[in-house]
Structure formats: structure tokens, C-alpha cells
Amino acid sequence: MKAMILSSVCEVKEGSEPLKMVTLPDPTPGANELLVEVTACGVCHTELDEIEGRTPPPEFPMVLGHQVVGKVVDRGKEVKRYRIGDRVGVGWIFSSCGKCEFCRKGEENLCPEFKATGRDANGGYAEYMVVPEDFAFPVPSFFSDIEAAPLLCAGAIGYRSLRLTGLQDGENLGLTGFGASGHLVLKMAKHRYPGSRVYVFARSEQQRSFAMDLGAAWAGATEDESPEKLHAIIDTTPVWKPVVEALKNLKPGGRLVINAIRKEDIDKDYLLRIDYPTHLWMEKEIKSVANVAKRDIDEFLKLAADMKIRPEVQQFRLEEANRALIELKTRKIKGAKVLVVNH
Numbered sequence: 001m002k003a004m005i006l007s008s009v010c011e012v013k014e015g016s017e018p019l020k021m022v023t024l025p026d027p028t029p030g031a032n033e034l035l036v037e038v039t040a041c042g043v044c045h046t047e048l049d050e051i052e053g054r055t056p057p058p059e060f061p062m063v064l065g066h067q068v069v070g071k072v073v074d075r076g077k078e079v080k081r082y083r084i085g086d087r088v089g090v091g092w093i094f095s096s097c098g099k100c101e102f103c104r105k106g107e108e109n110l111c112p113e114f115k116a117t118g119r120d121a122n123g124g125y126a127e128y129m130v131v132p133e134d135f136a137f138p139v140p141s142f143f144s145d146i147e148a149a150p151l152l153c154a155g156a157i158g159y160r161s162l163r164l165t166g167l168q169d170g171e172n173l174g175l176t177g178f179g180a181s182g183h184l185v186l187k188m189a190k191h192r193y194p195g196s197r198v199y200v201f202a203r204s205e206q207q208r209s210f211a212m213d214l215g216a217a218w219a220g221a222t223e224d225e226s227p228e229k230l231h232a233i234i235d236t237t238p239v240w241k242p243v244v245e246a247l248k249n250l251k252p253g254g255r256l257v258i259n260a261i262r263k264e265d266i267d268k269d270y271l272l273r274i275d276y277p278t279h280l281w282m283e284k285e286i287k288s289v290a291n292v293a294k295r296d297i298d299e300f301l302k303l304a305a306d307m308k309i310r311p312e313v314q315q316f317r318l319e320e321a322n323r324a325l326i327e328l329k330t331r332k333i334k335g336a337k338v339l340v341v342n343h
Helices: 045-051 145-152 154-165 180-192 205-213 241-247 268-273 276-280 294-307 318-329
Strands: 002-006 019-023 033-043 068-075 087-090 093-095 128-132 173-176 198-201 218-220 230-235 250-258 285-288 313-317 336-340
Touching: 002 318, 019 318, 033 087, 033 145, 033 318, 045 318, 068 128, 068 145, 087 128, 087 145, 093 128, 145 154, 145 180, 145 294, 145 313, 145 336, 154 180, 154 230, 154 250, 154 294, 173 180, 173 241, 180 198, 180 205, 180 294, 198 205, 198 241, 205 218, 230 241, 241 250, 241 268, 241 276, 313 318, 318 336
Parallel strands: 173 198, 173 230, 198 218, 230 250, 250 285, 313 336
Antiparallel strands: 002 019, 033 068, 033 128, 033 336, 068 087
16 A cells, blocks of 8 residues: 655654554454554644654554544454444544543543554555544444545644533634644534634634634734633743733633643743733643543534534645655645545
């Protein structure tokens, strides 16, 4: 099979090729695994973190990609839920132990043996991949393969982030950063909390205009103050400045949810600018989002179909994965980037 592999940590920049196209043996499913013919795979900022060394390093060489849609073409002898020809999705969660206190509570995302697709096991930047059947999810027929791909991470992690805000209908929500996840959260928030207003903070005029087109009540720059104080804010950026700037816009008792696997070091000194009375006083909270649990993907896919969400996507061929990553790194973002594989 054809696959784009990462062989070492390196910098993603104009002209670079961090991933190389190679031919690998087709994988063989284990007893409880599915062999999936990949049709589409979303491109996520987490892949930049992996390539540039901000996450625990994968075992090289590694096939990245954790927003995978495809067709079951083979299955292990113990598989019970899926048949040949079924369409499935695979997200960031590849497997967990199934036995610890977190797994028993449906919080597999916190399992000490959590394994990530495209980091701890080969992912979807390839023509085929294997996945345990318990971590493959049926994709509603409403979506095309390309539309479904970004829902498996940007959508599911956005769904978890929105749940963790504790937002009630009528309360103000802020979004700082407006890429693949942000635009889906805005659509979700408007559906689930029709009485709430959504305020967007984004660095580019293009993103701010996009947010207003999707129904934001207001859109401003990262360092702007919102017209009203906010009950909750979700940060989806890779840097620290938006976190500090967001805190000043929270109401007393408000919560900032940080949806990022790591933060880049380029502006870490910005943290020194946190002023306790301005940013944290009056019982403001900061909460992180760690991975996704199975329920997040399963529940979000059903919600997305019910809402008839149509994510904004930009398509790339598998061999164009490096270009998609460079555009993501240089903030050329409108919606989600998706690799088209076996089409």
C-alpha cells in the first residue's frame, strides 16, 4: 500500500517535506481488529505537534492521521459488530486497557494505557489501516466520506470541549481561534443553545468574516475585549497569548477550556503577563481537554447528523499531505483540510 510516513522529528516550513511517500505491506487485522480501506483522512494541528516534537514521540517510522473514514475490507475472527463493506470512522483514540477506573467510567481518554491513532499505531495517511473494532464508529449515511473525516477529531474534541464548559442556554460563549474545530463548535453551540450568543476571537480578518457568516454575534482580534463578558470560552489555538487574553473576557465564575494537546514555546513568556486580579480573581477556572473518549465520537456523530452539519473542507490528494500541513502551519485555514485517499 501507499503511505506517507514520518521518520523523524523535524520543522514544518515552506519547502519542507516532513512526510515521505513509501510503499508498505498491506496490514493484516488481528483477531478483534478491522482492516479498513481508507477513503479520507482529516489533517489536524496535532500532526504538526507530532512532527515538530511537542508530543510524546511516536515509534518511527509512523503513519500519521487520526480523522479516518473508510470501508471494512477484512476482519478478525473475533469481530462481531462490523461486516465486510461497512463504513467506519476512526478518531484519535485507538485503544485503551478497558479495565482501569477511567475505562470503567467511560473516560478512556484518561486511561494510563491510552493509545493514539497515528502516534502509537499507524493511522490514516495511507491506503489501509487496522483498528480494534471497539474503537471504530459507524458513520451516519448523511455524510460523505470527506465531510465525515473532520468530524472524528475536530468535531468530537469540540463536542467534548463544549460539554466541559458547563454552558447553559442563554449564557455567552467565546471561541478563541477559529479553525476546523472552532467552526464546528459554533454550529453546535447555535443548535444546542439557541438563546446563547457566540463571540469569536481570531487573528485573521478572513477567519473573523467566516465566523460572522456562520452566525457569530461578534468577531474580533485575539487581544480585543468582547462587547459582553462571557460565561465560558473555548481556546483551540496552539499558543499561549490567546489564553491570557481570553481570561480577561470571562465573567466571575467563568470557565476557560483549553482544547490543545500542547502549546508552542514561541510565546511562552506571555504567561508571565498573567495578572491574578485581572485574569483569575473572582473564581475563574481553567480546564484542559485531554484526548477524546469513545462516547464523544459516538455521540457527536449522531448529533452532527441530526443537526445536518456540513463542515467546510479543503481537499488534498494523499501525496499532497506535506502541502496541507504547511498551509495549516502558516494559518491558511478555512474550515478543515482533508486528504482524499482511495476514491
